[in-house]
Amino acid sequence: xxxxxxxxxxxxxxxxxxxxxxxxxxxxxxxxxxxxxxxxxxxxxxxxxxxxxxxxxxxxxxxxxxxxxxxxxxxxxxxxxxxxxxxxxxxxxxxxxxxxxxxxxxxxxxxxxxxxxxxxxxxxxxxxxxxxxxxxxxxxxxxxxxxxxxxxxxxxxxxxxxxxxxxxxxxxxxxxxxxxxxxxxxxxxxxxxxxxxxxxxxxxxxxxxxxxxxxxxxxxxxxxxxxxxxxxxxxxxxxxxxxxxxxxxxxxxxxxxxxxxxxxxxxxxxxxxxxxxxxxxxxxxxxxxxxxxxxxxxxxxxxxxxxxxxxxxxxxxxxxxxxxxxxx
Amino acid sequence: xxxxxxxxxxxxxxxxxxxxxxxxxxxxxxxxxxxxxxxxxxxxxxxxxxxxxxxxxxxxxxxxxxxxxxxxxxxxxxxxxxxxxxxxxxxxxxxxxxxxxxxxxxxxxxxxxxxxxxxxxxxxxxxxxxxxxxxxxxxxxxxxxxxxxxxxxxxxxxxxxxxxxxxxxxxxxxxxxxxxxxxxxxxxxxxxxxxxxxxxxxxxxxxxxxxxxxxxxxxxxxxxxxxxxxxxxxxxxxxxxxxxxxxxxxxxxxxxxxxxxxxxxxxxxxxxxxxxxxxxxxxxxxxxxxxxxxxxxxxxxxxxxxxxxxxxxxxxxxxxxxxxxxxxxx
Numbered sequence: 001x002x003x004x005x006x007x008x009x010x011x012x013x014x015x016x017x018x019x020x021x022x023x024x025x026x027x028x029x030x031x032x033x034x035x036x037x038x039x040x041x042x043x044x045x046x047x048x049x050x051x052x053x054x055x056x057x058x059x060x061x062x063x064x065x066x067x068x069x070x071x072x073x074x075x076x077x078x079x080x081x082x083x084x085x086x087x088x089x090x091x092x093x094x095x096x097x098x099x100x101x102x103x104x105x106x107x108x109x110x111x112x113x114x115x116x117x118x119x120x121x122x123x124x125x126x127x128x129x130x131x132x133x134x135x136x137x138x139x140x141x142x143x144x145x146x147x148x149x150x151x152x153x154x155x156x157x158x159x160x161x162x163x164x165x166x167x168x169x170x171x172x173x174x175x176x177x178x179x180x181x182x183x184x185x186x187x188x189x190x191x192x193x194x195x196x197x198x199x200x201x202x203x204x205x206x207x208x209x210x211x212x213x214x215x216x217x218x219x220x221x222x223x224x225x226x227x228x229x230x231x232x233x234x235x236x237x238x239x240x241x242x243x244x245x246x247x248x249x250x251x252x253x254x255x256x257x258x259x260x261x262x263x264x265x266x267x268x269x270x271x272x273x274x275x276x277x278x279x280x281x282x283x284x285x286x287x288x289x290x291x292x293x294x295x296x297x298x299x300x301x302x303x304x305x306x307x308x309x310x311x312x313x314x315x316x317x318x319x320x321x322x323x324x325x326x327x328x
Numbered sequence: 329x330x331x332x333x334x335x336x337x338x339x340x341x342x343x344x345x346x347x348x349x350x351x352x353x354x355x356x357x358x359x360x361x362x363x364x365x366x367x368x369x370x371x372x373x374x375x376x377x378x379x380x381x382x383x384x385x386x387x388x389x390x391x392x393x394x395x396x397x398x399x400x401x402x403x404x405x406x407x408x409x410x411x412x413x414x415x416x417x418x419x420x421x422x423x424x425x426x427x428x429x430x431x432x433x434x435x436x437x438x439x440x441x442x443x444x445x446x447x448x449x450x451x452x453x454x455x456x457x458x459x460x461x462x463x464x465x466x467x468x469x470x471x472x473x474x475x476x477x478x479x480x481x482x483x484x485x486x487x488x489x490x491x492x493x494x495x496x497x498x499x500x501x502x503x504x505x506x507x508x509x510x511x512x513x514x515x516x517x518x519x520x521x522x523x524x525x526x527x528x529x530x531x532x533x534x535x536x537x538x539x540x541x542x543x544x545x546x547x548x549x550x551x552x553x554x555x556x557x558x559x560x561x562x563x564x565x566x567x568x569x570x571x572x573x574x575x576x577x578x579x580x581x582x583x584x585x586x587x588x589x590x591x592x593x594x595x596x597x598x599x600x601x602x603x604x605x606x607x608x609x610x611x612x613x614x615x616x617x618x619x620x621x622x623x624x625x626x627x628x629x630x631x632x633x634x635x636x637x638x639x640x641x642x643x644x645x646x647x648x649x650x651x652x653x654x655x656x657x658x
Contacts, residue, residue: 042411050410057403156424156448167428244398246424253397295407300364301394 023267023319027282030315034286038293045296052173056243058262058288059177060236061255062280065262066188067232069280071225072263073192075205075272076131078120078226081233082255083142088112088237090146093155093247102161109238110231116142117230121223131226139256146249155247166243177239181284184232189277201225205272262287265312286311354387357606358408359599360401360418361392362445367576368658369419372444372599376417379603382625386607389413398422405429408438415439415606420447427451439610443602446637453609453616454632456602458593460639464546464572465500467591467643469508471570472542475588479510480541483533485554485571487521487547497546514540519550526553534561545571551590555581575646579655582648594644595658601627601640 038045045051064081071078091112092105100108116138123134168176192198203211204218212218236255241247266283268275290311294304359376361369373390380386389408393400398421408416409432416433420426420442430440430451440447443456459467472482484501486494498516505513514537519526526549534540534557543558545551551573558567559581569587581587601624608614614622616636623629630638646654 044410044412047410053406053410056406154422154424163428240399243428244402244422244425245428246422248398248422248425250397250422251425252399254395291403292407292410295404296410298389298391298407298411301392301400301404302364305394 024276024279024282026315026319027265027267027279027286030311031282031286031289034289034293038289038296041293042296045293048173050296052169052175052178054288054292055175055178055181057291058284059175059181060240060243060252061258061262062181062284063184063236063239064229064232064255064259065266065280065284066184066277067225067229068259069263069266069268069275069277070188070192070198070201071131071229072260072268072270073205073272073275074201074222074225075208076124076222076225077135077260078131078229079135079256079260080116080120080138080142081229081236081259082252083139083146084113084116084230084233085237085240085252085255086146086249087116087142088234089241089247089251090149090155090249092158092237092241094149096155096158096162102159102164105158105162106165106238109241110234113230113232113234113237114227115230116233117227118223120230121226124226125219125223131222143249146251150247150249156245158242158245162242163245164242166239166241167245177243180235180239184235185277185281189281192277197221197224202273205274258287261308261312265315354385355415355607355610356387356389356411356413357415357417357603357610358389358391358413359603360404360408360416361390362401362419362421363396364392364394366658367656368595371595371654371657372419372602375596375599375601376603378596379600379607379625383604383607386603388603393421396421398425401426402429405433409433409436412436413438415441415610417441417443417602417606418447418452419444421445423448424451439606441602441606441609441616443598449635452636454605454636454638456598456605456630457637457639458598459641459643461496462500462503463639463642464497464591465502466504466507467645468497468544468546468571469501469505469511469513471589471591471645472544472568473508473511475568475570476511476541479512481512481514481537481539482542482544483514483537483540484516485526485530485533485543485545485547485550486516486518487550489518491521491547494546501544501546519545519547519553521547521549523549523553526550527557530554530557531561534558534563534567540567542568542570545569545573547571548573548577548592551587552577552581555586558586559584572643574658575651575654576656576658578646579651582646582651589645589647591643591645593640594654597627597644598640600625601630605630605638 088109092109095105095108120135120138123129124131165176170176170179200216200221204221208218262283263280264270266280359373376388380388391404393404401421416438427448427450434440440452441454442452446455517529519529543554545554551571555569558569564585570590572592573590578590604624605622608622609616618632618634621629621631627641632638
């Protein structure tokens with residue numbers, strides 16, 4: 001008797017079939033459908049400049065969403081991102097008042113973001129506090145500092161060169177923000193899906209205890225992720241401040257929920273352990289297209305938030321209902 | 329099923345396309361609120377529609393963000409710029425943050441004005457204030473004098489000693505006090521815009537000046553507190569409370585007689601005038617430059633000052649005859 005070699009497949013279905021059934025495929029279909037509906041509904045939609053303007057609806061939030069996606073995959077969350085944007089913007093305003101030029105302003109924005117991220121990271125990773133509690137606290141703390149500094153005032157008069165980040169174009173209709181968005185998508189996509197760090201992040205999110213026993217320095221991973229989220233919030237703060245040309249303490253109010261919405265719509269499990277960066281990119285596009293399309297039709301903002309809420313629940317519920325009906 | 333869907337989609341597409349073709353190029357004026365769902369702005373929209381009907385060939389796009397953020401308002405403005413509306417009239421959530429977006433709108437040939445809450449001068453062609461300090465100062469003493477044909481003592485209940493607006497209005501009031509010779513301003517007290525402190529200050533005024541005929545409160549907190557103090561002291565009919573207040577908060581006191589009348593801007597007139605100005609600027613019938621005079625239909629006309637700002641009119645007077653109509657609005 002010759003031993004018959006038994007082939008054990010890596011996957012039960014072919015990669016192509018899996019890709020078709022994936023969350024990303026669903027989102028891509030939704031995005032294309034919205035694109036087609038929008039171009040039918042409004043004669044102004046298919047205009048390169050208008051589409052370019054529309055990207056501002058999501059670029060800054062999406063930059064933060066990439067880092068937030070990794071954080072949520074690792075089973076943590078950061079609700080202080082909007083407040084970090086406000087504090088970083090306020091710090092840049094103070095530096096600007098002290099006479100700083102554009103390079104220094106950028107450095108101040110990044111440094112403030114990193115410092116806030118490190119603060120969150122230490123409280124979560126070093127002292128073992130739940131991230132949702134810590135970041136609800138720092139959400140008030142960071143924004144509170146901005147309010148103390150600014151009160152009902154504002155920083156205005158940023159140097160002309162600084163406007164490049166939020167108002168500039170690289171070529172034709174491609175904005176600087178769109179390029180930063182694309183680059184961050186690539187960096188975070190590679191980081192999460194193509195590096196050992198990305199795999200440890202997923203391991204921590206799936207089972208932190210098992211990950212710790214496997215020799216992963218769980219706290220270090222968590223700290224780095226908070227640092228990255230702070231850094232991306234700093235970058236978003238630079239873009240947003242540059243786009244608005246001014247700082248008020250209410251800047252980026254409510255960003256945290258919109259960022260988390262993009263991440264969840266992107267198919268990242270809110271319980272941690274799974275999620276992809278391409279999914280988040282598509283979710284950002286869907287959100288941007290929906291809000292801009294409805295805006296072109298002058299749909300009131302209240303109806304718009306109902307549509308976004310319905311979209312979120314619909315996209316999350318439909319696959320679940322589909323599986324339930326098939327397993328019956 | 330799928331055939332039905334196809335038919336429906338085709339019909340929907342066709343109707344959208346036809347709607348696009350049927351538009352005989354009316355001038356599109358966007359009235360942008362600080363946020364939707366606020367009575368004040370809904371009333372302004374009513375005024376804008378009134379102006380549109382009067383002008384003819386004008387389409388009003390009334391829109392705004394869900395909450396009063398600059399970021400939300402910018403998304404709305406971007407959508408309006410993309411539609412190439414003819415004019416944007418905005419009540420700004422942020423004086424400075426809207427400037428880059430509105431500059432872009434002006435670069436693309438859109439007329440931009442602000443109303444109610446202004447935008448920094450480089451981000452708009454003109455700003456329409458609902459009223460002006462001299463007009464307000466005159467109105468608050470006039471309201472007291474109108475109810476005092478025999479004359480008498482009146483006192484002012486203000487906000488804080490450092491409230492810029494109130495101080496300016498009281499200063500302007502004192503300038504024109506000579507026009508009302510029978511009215512004697514005996515005191516100015518400060519309730520700090522706190523309901524309880526304003527209430528006590530109003531009580532104190534009535535005790536220290538037994539002949540007091542009127543309390544002028546140019547603050548929405550103070551006027552309600554003073555009316556309550558007068559009611560509680562049983563002095564309705566003896567002491568008239570007037571000044572600046574909100575119809576929704578003052579309706580009860582107007583009906584009880586504690587306040588014969590008071591004033592505040594009329595949002596309907598404001599929306600009406602903003603639309604008129606936007607139309608005249610967008611059609612090229614008027615220029616937004618210092619010293620220019622722009623007609624605003626039934627409201628008369630406005631003249632731009634050196635900052636391209638204009639004051640619409642006297643504050644609007646609310647009394648028993650119209651309070652019900654406005655108390656549900658704002």
